[in-house]
Amino acid sequence: MAILVTGADGYIGWPVMLKLSREFPDERIVGVDNFGRRRWVEEIGSVSALPIVSMEERLEVARETGSSNLSFIEGDLSDRAFVQQLYATFRPRVVLHLAAQPSAPYSEINGERANYTQENNTASTRNLLWGLKENNLLESVFVETTTTGVYGQPDIDIPEGYLEVERNGKRGTVIYPGMAGSWYHMSKCHDVNNLWLANRQWKLSVIDLRTAITYGTTTEETQADPRLATRFDFDFYFGVVVNRFAAQALAGYPITVYGKGGLKRPMIGLQDAVDSIVAAARREPDQKFEIFNQTSGPVGIQEIADGIQSIGAEMGIPVQVDHLPNPRVEKEEHQMVMENTRFMTELLPHPTIDINDGLRDTLQNLLPYRDTLLAYKDRFIPEQLLKREPVAG
Amino acid sequence: MAILVTGADGYIGWPVMLKLSREFPDERIVGVDNFGRRRWVEEIGSVSALPIVSMEERLEVARETGSSNLSFIEGDLSDRAFVQQLYATFRPRVVLHLAAQPSAPYSEINGERANYTQENNTASTRNLLWGLKENNLLESVFVETTTTGVYGQPDIDIPEGYLEVERNGKRGTVIYPGMAGSWYHMSKCHDVNNLWLANRQWKLSVIDLRTAITYGTTTEETQADPRLATRFDFDFYFGVVVNRFAAQALAGYPITVYGKGGLKRPMIGLQDAVDSIVAAARREPDQKFEIFNQTSGPVGIQEIADGIQSIGAEMGIPVQVDHLPNPRVEKEEHQMVMENTRFMTELLPHPTIDINDGLRDTLQNLLPYRDTLLAYKDRFIPEQLLKREPVAG
Numbered sequence: 064m065a066i067l068v069t070g071a072d073g074y075i076g077w078p079v080m081l082k083l084s085r086e087f088p089d090e091r092i093v094g095v096d097n098f099g100r101r102r103w104v105e106e107i108g109s110v111s112a113l114p115i116v117s118m119e120e121r122l123e124v125a126r127e128t129g130s131s132n133l134s135f136i137e138g139d140l141s142d143r144a145f146v147q148q149l150y151a152t153f154r155p156r157v158v159l160h161l162a163a164q165p166s167a168p169y170s171e172i173n174g175e176r177a178n179y180t181q182e183n184n185t186a187s188t189r190n191l192l193w194g195l196k197e198n199n200l201l202e203s204v205f206v207e208t209t210t211t212g213v214y215g216q217p218d219i220d221i222p223e224g225y226l227e228v229e230r231n232g233k234r235g236t237v238i239y240p241g242m243a244g245s246w247y248h249m250s251k252c253h254d255v256n257n258l259w260l261a262n263r264q265w266k267l268s269v270i271d272l273r274t275a276i277t278y279g280t281t282t283e284e285t286q287a288d289p290r291l292a293t294r295f296d297f298d299f300y301f302g303v304v305v306n307r308f309a310a311q312a313l314a315g316y317p318i319t320v321y322g323k324g325g326l327k328r329p330m331i332g333l334q335d336a337v338d339s340i341v342a343a344a345r346r347e348p349d350q351k352f353e354i355f356n357q358t359s360g361p362v363g364i365q366e367i368a369d370g371i372q373s374i375g376a377e378m379g380i381p382v383q384v385d386h387l388p389n390p391r392v393e394k395e396e397h398q399m400v401m402e403n404t405r406f407m408t409e410l411l412p413h414p415t416i417d418i419n420d421g422l423r424d425t426l427q428n429l430l431p432y433r434d435t436l437l438a439y440k441d442r443f444i445p446e447q448l449l450k451r452e453p454v455a456g
Numbered sequence: 457m458a459i460l461v462t463g464a465d466g467y468i469g470w471p472v473m474l475k476l477s478r479e480f481p482d483e484r485i486v487g488v489d490n491f492g493r494r495r496w497v498e499e500i501g502s503v504s505a506l507p508i509v510s511m512e513e514r515l516e517v518a519r520e521t522g523s524s525n526l527s528f529i530e531g532d533l534s535d536r537a538f539v540q541q542l543y544a545t546f547r548p549r550v551v552l553h554l555a556a557q558p559s560a561p562y563s564e565i566n567g568e569r570a571n572y573t574q575e576n577n578t579a580s581t582r583n584l585l586w587g588l589k590e591n592n593l594l595e596s597v598f599v600e601t602t603t604t605g606v607y608g609q610p611d612i613d614i615p616e617g618y619l620e621v622e623r624n625g626k627r628g629t630v631i632y633p634g635m636a637g638s639w640y641h642m643s644k645c646h647d648v649n650n651l652w653l654a655n656r657q658w659k660l661s662v663i664d665l666r667t668a669i670t671y672g673t674t675t676e677e678t679q680a681d682p683r684l685a686t687r688f689d690f691d692f693y694f695g696v697v698v699n700r701f702a703a704q705a706l707a708g709y710p711i712t713v714y715g716k717g718g719l720k721r722p723m724i725g726l727q728d729a730v731d732s733i734v735a736a737a738r739r740e741p742d743q744k745f746e747i748f749n750q751t752s753g754p755v756g757i758q759e760i761a762d763g764i765q766s767i768g769a770e771m772g773i774p775v776q777v778d779h780l781p782n783p784r785v786e787k788e789e790h791q792m793v794m795e796n797t798r799f800m801t802e803l804l805p806h807p808t809i810d811i812n813d814g815l816r817d818t819l820q821n822l823l824p825y826r827d828t829l830l831a832y833k834d835r836f837i838p839e840q841l842l843k844r845e846p847v848a849g
Contacts, residue, residue: 193567
């Protein structure tokens with residue numbers, strides 16, 4: 064038996080590999096990656112704040128610390144022949160598909176990057192889905208981390224995947240439509256379309272984890288050795304808001320809140336994200352298309368800035384909070400209400416992280432790498448933003 | 457001023473070119489095609505029932521009959537550089553995007569064809585959208601023919617693009633979700649996602665014509681000369697149900713109704729499809745994402761078979777109607793109710809075709825080409841269907 068993890072070199076993928084190897088000691092855990100994330104971050108001139116070693120060394124250290132069931136294959140999932148060979152070789156009972164170009168701003172640099180993002184992401188997913196069909200693996204469970212961003216900013220409360228509708232006296236259930244606000248996020252709406260179709264046509268068991276903003280530096284398993292650390296991005300393109308704020312604070316750079324900071328966003332700590340993905344790997348095939356909103360709840364952007372400021376003060380680090388015009392098309396005061404009851408009940412019954420503990424851990428774990436943050440602090444914000452006037456707070 | 461027509465060599469595209477040249481004599485009508493449809497049909501071993509001449513000859517004859525404003529560029533829209541050059545050269549005020557690999561069964565031959573279909577279709581649309589942005593053409597109107605197939609088979613009546621929803625006491629409007637039943641149709645759901653995003657991010661004026669099953673052989677303009685004929689496909693892959701039935705009847709082959717024929721499907725005659733696309737080219741930019749269900753109404757599959765049988769009898773041609781197991785995953789008795797009031801009011805105030813006249817014209821126009829239909833009659837149904845037992849009628 065095998066569990067396949069795509070994006071195994073990634074921020075979430077690597078800790079998932081480590082945890083799976085402990086939780087499923089009798090199964091082969093097969094990671095796949097093309098090291099795209101390392102290249103993209105290098106391309107935009109940034110670096111992981113926590114030093115990460117090569118996959119070869121990661122695996123060596125993991126084996127030394129008791130993970131003897133990990134394998135890794137380098138390859139590109141958008142290459143159909145590679146995926147076919149992968150399936151023929153390992154015949155996974157579970158596919159955890161975490162691989163993607165995940166940066167909205169990167170996808171919007173120009174049309175070429177928008178193309179690359181959507182083609183890379185959708186071709187990978189399509190090859191993985193069709194590969195299951197063409198290798199007689201439709202009894203497998205296919206898990207993908209999409210994004211809470213597929214929902215957009217509707218005027219209604221956001222359900223876990225499906226909408227009840229009534230028209231002309233008839234009632235029905237439809238899948239929630241793709242209303243994402245970026246070309247990256249929309250690539251995941253395309254994926255959702257295809258996941259829905261694969262389930263409908265082939266009765267493939269699909270679990271769609273709509274991953275929220277994921278923050279933090281470590282998990283239980285990555286702490287066993289510094290060489291097991293997962294990457295930590297803090298730049299404008301690949302650093303999510305919480306992680307970027309923590310890095311800005313430590314670099315002595317003002318935290319840049321877009322707009323008034325009134326937005327609340329669904330979030331999840333890295334440990335909770337990893338735990339719930341591992342929980343998904345335990346589920347039996349049920350021929351359903353199950354959608355979970357992978358968030359432990361909403362957090363306000365201003366609240367995060369304030370939290371970092373106050374933890375910074377405890378640590379003796381003064382933190383300034385600035386407001387800049389919002390570069391994204393979004394509703395400033397939108398209070399996203401996103402249901403997550405099924406997710407919390409079925410996949411994360413024991414959440415471990417609260418936002419303030421998460422911020423404290425993050426700041427403390429990053430502290431030894433302040434020099435890196437300082438060296439790359441011009442990567443926090445793209446040039447065109449720096450040229451604008453700050454807005455009132 | 458220029459109007460760009462993609463898929464200009466296609467079944468609908470070519471008659472659109474001819475009509476535009478008459479309706480907009482002072483504008484340049486620029487057609488683009490990579491002749492994909494000619495290749496795909498050849499690849500699956502079929503042919504157009506009505507003989508079609510080369511694009512070169514088409515244009516020559518069109519010029520002789522008074523269309524002096526037609527241009528044509530051969531090229532592949534999935535090639536970003538080609539699209540950029542096209543826009544830089546012609547700077548169209550309207551883009552009529554009709555190009556696509558449009559066959560559901562072709563898209564499902566295997567994963568390679570599914571990939572090709574979705575990548576070809578979505579990359580073309582993405583290049584056309586981003587090209588407008590990157591060439592400062594966001595004042596243009598972008599019209600795409602998607603498909604009524606994006607709606608799937610919901611339990612509710614199908615609106616023209618948008619759904620009103622209520623949850624927890626809040627009301628909102630969302631776009632209707634992508635619930636297509638094939639990998640081709642889903643490529644158009646992906647396109648809808650991107651059309652929505654291009655409108656939202658850039659305020660691009662978008663008109664999404666959800667094209668129904670389009671039937672018929674001719675339009676007013678194609679009748680001016682036999683060399684102006686548009687293609688007519690009748691094979692399993694590229695022949696839509698009405699056209700395939702007409703061809704089967706003339707070939708002395710039983711009409712093969714899938715299942716019990718209880719399905720009603722939204723349809724539109726070729727002339728009406730062309731007229732409404734030309735009407736869309738007359739609309740001013742309004743920064744909206746307008747969706748129209750491009751159908752003059754639903755027609756029953758059995759009704760078509762019966763109609764052909766009775767017109768056949770008038771013409772002295774005996775027609776047999778058979779029922780075969782449905783190869784598609786769909787609800788047998790689904791009576792699709794699809795709203796089309798806005799379409800009929802705004803884009804097709806004067807429909808010209810009723811289904812029985814359409815069937816009669818089609819049978820009469822195909823009659824001279826019975827030898828072609830007979831020579832290719834093994835293309836009506838794929839081999840695996842022929843091996844199954846017929847079902848009760």
